[in-house]
Amino acid sequence: MDSFARHERPADAQAAVIRPRAGRLDALGLSVRLSWRQLRADRARLATAVAGVMFACVLVFMQLGFKGALFDSATNLLNSMRSDLFLMHPMTEASFRPEHIPRARAFQALADADVARAVPIYMAQASMRNPETGKRRMVQVIGLDVTANAVQFEGLAPLAPALTRPDTFAFDRRSRPEFGPVDEMFQRHGPFQVQLGTKMLELVGLVDIGPSFGADGNAVMNELNFRRIFSRQASQTDLVALRLRPGADIPTVQQRLRTLLPDDVLVLTHQELVAAERAYWENGTPIGFIFVFGSIMGLVVGMVIVYQILFADVAGHLSEYATLKAMGYSNAYLSGVVLGAAVILAVVGFIPGLVTSLLLYDVVAKGTFLPLHMPLDRALGVFSLIFGMCFVAGLLAMRKLRDANPADMF
Amino acid sequence: MDQPLELSNITFSYGDGELRRAVLKDVSLSVAPGEIVILTGPSGSGKTTLLTLIGALRGMQEGSCLVLGQEMRGASEAARVALRRRIGFIFQNHNLLGFLSARQNVAMSLELHGGMNDADRLKRAGEMLAAVGLAEHADKRPAQLSGGQRQRVAVARALVAEPGLVLADEPTAALDRASGQEVVRLLSDLARRRGTPILLVTHDPRILDIADRIVAMEDGRIIDTSAASSPASH
Ligand SMILES: Nc1ncnc2c1ncn2[C@@H]1O[C@H](COP(=O)(O)OP(=O)(O)OP(=O)(O)O)[C@@H](O)[C@H]1O
Ligand SMILES: [Mg+2]
Numbered sequence: 130m131d132s133f134a135r136h137e138r139p140a141d142a143q144a145a146v147i148r149p150r151a152g153r154l155d156a157l158g159l160s161v162r163l164s165w166r167q168l169r170a171d172r173a174r175l176a177t178a179v180a181g182v183m184f185a186c187v188l189v190f191m192q193l194g195f196k197g198a199l200f201d202s203a204t205n206l207l208n209s210m211r212s213d214l215f216l217m218h219p220m221t222e223a224s225f226r227p228e229h230i231p232r233a234r235a236f237q238a239l240a241d242a243d244v245a246r247a248v249p250i251y252m253a254q255a256s257m258r259n260p261e262t263g264k265r266r267m268v269q270v271i272g273l274d275v276t277a278n279a280v281q282f283e284g285l286a287p288l289a290p291a292l293t294r295p296d297t298f299a300f301d302r303r304s305r306p307e308f309g310p311v312d313e314m315f316q317r318h319g320p321f322q323v324q325l326g327t328k329m330l331e332l333v334g335l336v337d338i339g340p341s342f343g344a345d346g347n348a349v350m351n352e353l354n355f356r357r358i359f360s361r362q363a364s365q366t367d368l369v370a371l372r373l374r375p376g377a378d379i380p381t382v383q384q385r386l387r388t389l390l391p392d393d394v395l396v397l398t399h400q401e402l403v404a405a406e407r408a409y410w411e412n413g414t415p416i417g418f419i420f421v422f423g424s425i426m427g428l429v430v431g432m433v434i435v436y437q438i439l440f441a442d443v444a445g446h447l448s449e450y451a452t453l454k455a456m457g458y459s460n461a462y463l464s465g466v467v468l469g470a471a472v473i474l475a476v477v478g479f480i481p482g483l484v485t486s487l488l489l490y491d492v493v494a495k496g497t498f499l500p501l502h503m504p505l506d507r508a509l510g511v512f513s514l515i516f517g518m519c520f521v522a523g524l525l526a527m528r529k530l531r532d533a534n535p536a537d538m539f
Numbered sequence: 540m541d542q543p544l545e546l547s548n549i550t551f552s553y554g555d556g557e558l559r560r561a562v563l564k565d566v567s568l569s570v571a572p573g574e575i576v577i578l579t580g581p582s583g584s585g586k587t588t589l590l591t592l593i594g595a596l597r598g599m600q601e602g603s604c605l606v607l608g609q610e611m612r613g614a615s616e617a618a619r620v621a622l623r624r625r626i627g628f629i630f631q632n633h634n635l636l637g638f639l640s641a642r643q644n645v646a647m648s649l650e651l652h653g654g655m656n657d658a659d660r661l662k663r664a665g666e667m668l669a670a671v672g673l674a675e676h677a678d679k680r681p682a683q684l685s686g687g688q689r690q691r692v693a694v695a696r697a698l699v700a701e702p703g704l705v706l707a708d709e710p711t712a713a714l715d716r717a718s719g720q721e722v723v724r725l726l727s728d729l730a731r732r733r734g735t736p737i738l739l740v741t742h743d744p745r746i747l748d749i750a751d752r753i754v755a756m757e758d759g760r761i762i763d764t765s766a767a768s769s770p771a772s773h
Contacts, residue, residue: 166643171638446636449635455630456648457621457625458620458651536597538630539590539594539708
């Protein structure tokens with residue numbers, strides 16, 4: 130032993146080295162840094178992975194955007210019926226197919242001191258003849274007391290005097306173009322005759338409502354005209370709009386009306402009315418599923434791309450990973466490196482994905498008039514989805530780490 | 540002072556049932572502090588297997604293996620991972636991380652140990668690289684280095700965290716004669732200066748002279764232990 134010309138290591142140096150392990154937070158930072166360095170090293174691969182995440186991101190945003198816009202437009206009619214509270218039959222699923230409620234409920238509601246006006250609304254679908262081509266198409270007809278001013282469709286108030294004349298109606302200028310250039314013709318020539326159902330009626334003005342899923346266009350007329358044309362009994366109405374006295378608390382009145390009225394009517398706020406209609410289209414039809422399916426496909430494709438990239442990173446560097454294990458890096462630490470890479474890809478891919486989607490929303494909104502907007506909860510929701518997608522891809526790729534066996538290194 | 544390495548009656552087999560075959564039979568060996576031991580023997584004699592047991596890379600079966608005071612027989616995975624941090628490994632291939640510079644690769648050894656910040660780690664890694672003669676190449680990627688230089692980086696990585704024991708398995712096998720010699724000399728010089736014991740497996744007769752002791756294996760047994768002809772006294 131004396132023949133070894135060696136220096137004793139200072140005792141404290143040894144102590145410093147043997148200190149068990151770096152703090153957990155430290156270790157997390159270091160493993161994420163390692164993930165980033167590895168990702169950054171291969172620019173082409175990083176670009177592919179980011180493009181994959183971006184693709185998934187844009188696809189999901191567009192699907193959700195279209196879905197939101199479509200369901201928004203599905204409820205155009207009810208959305209534009211602004212009033213404080215509504216009475217509706219509990220079995221009514223969608224506004225284009227209402228169950229009748231007794232008109233008496235409107236008068237019963239008036240018994241509440243805070244209810245100022247109660248206006249029955251009648252609804253029916255009828256065919257309307259295109260004044261230019263003569264082709265017929267279904268239109269949603271809304272009949273109500275236009276002078277009561279309980280439901281304010283945009284543009285309706287000034288038309289009220291004209292609409293009280295027999296055999297007149299107002300047409301929705303945002304109806305689909307299949308009804309003909311009604312707007313243009315009215316602007317040019319003023320009122321003209323249009324066939325609605327079996328009758329010739331005078332079109333006396335235009336309102337703003339917008340087409341819904343249930344109807345391509347809307348026509349509004351006075352209650353009396355409606356009942357005559359559709360031979361509807363006054364006692365059977367479809368919806369009742371309630372106006373409250375100024376200052377009345379809507380939820381309180383809603384509660385009182387619920388106890389006051391028999392349970393053949395629901396008492397809904399405007400928001401609840403729109404939500405019920407929207408829920409019908411979202412849940413009661415396969416339309417929502419189509420968009421969910423599209424989103425899932427985007428996420429699956431994104432996940433496969435991210436998984437491929439992460440897997441290749443591990444598989445291509447098995448001996449390096451095994452060496453790290455031999456050096457004393459734990460399985461958990463190295464799993465953290467792979468998951469770290471996945472999380473980095475989620476963040477780095479989401480940001481350009483969000484920006485691209487915003488640009489596309491703009492383009493689509495301008496081109497199709499479908500109102501696409503990006504509510505915060507949608508942005509956060511999609512981020513969670515993308516995060517989850519990358520996380521799962523990371524978990525799958527992580528399994529390959531088991532093949533890095535340090536015992537095979539020598 | 541305890542022996543850094545004390546093996547007694549190690550027996551180890553691969554395979555199960557019919558295929559079970561003992562590759563280590565009743566192996567006993569100890570390495571003294573600061574001692575450099577070379578393990579030789581024909582191919583298949585069990586040298587690598589022995590090294591993987593000592594390095595806590597494989598679970599023990601029979602016998603006792605005390606490494607740096609820690610019994611490996613029945614040790615938990617966590618205990619084995621912890622022990623590996625106190626051992627410097629040098630493999631036949633350098634296995635440096637291609638996306639890190641030489642300095643960052645060496646610093647990876649230090650990241651496992653607390654009490655140092657990033658700047659300290661890189662500084663210490665740089666010093667270690669200077670000690671293996673790579674001061675100018677510290678910021679190059681492995682791909683920009685020659686084979687001998689890469690293996691010197693691996694030596695620096697194995698030694699930088701002041702391991703209690705260095706295990707090397709044919710570290711010169713992938714190198715040409717001259718650079719192989721150089722790497723092994725560097726390794727033994729640095730280890731001697733720090734008093735770090737080395738257990739090195741080699742077939743290369745030209746590097747036997749760095750050893751204090753040469754242990755020969757055959758068919759899973761130690762057949763001969765001899766003091767080296769010229770114990771190095773650099
Ligand atoms: N993972 C394994 N599974 C099964 N048998 C193995 C395994 N590794 C090695 N062996 C067998 O164990 C015996 C000893 O192998 P080992 O690698 O320890 O020899 P060695 O002395 O290092 O040989 P070499 O000089 O060729 O590297 C050999 O017969 C080999 O075939
Ligand atoms: Mg071997």
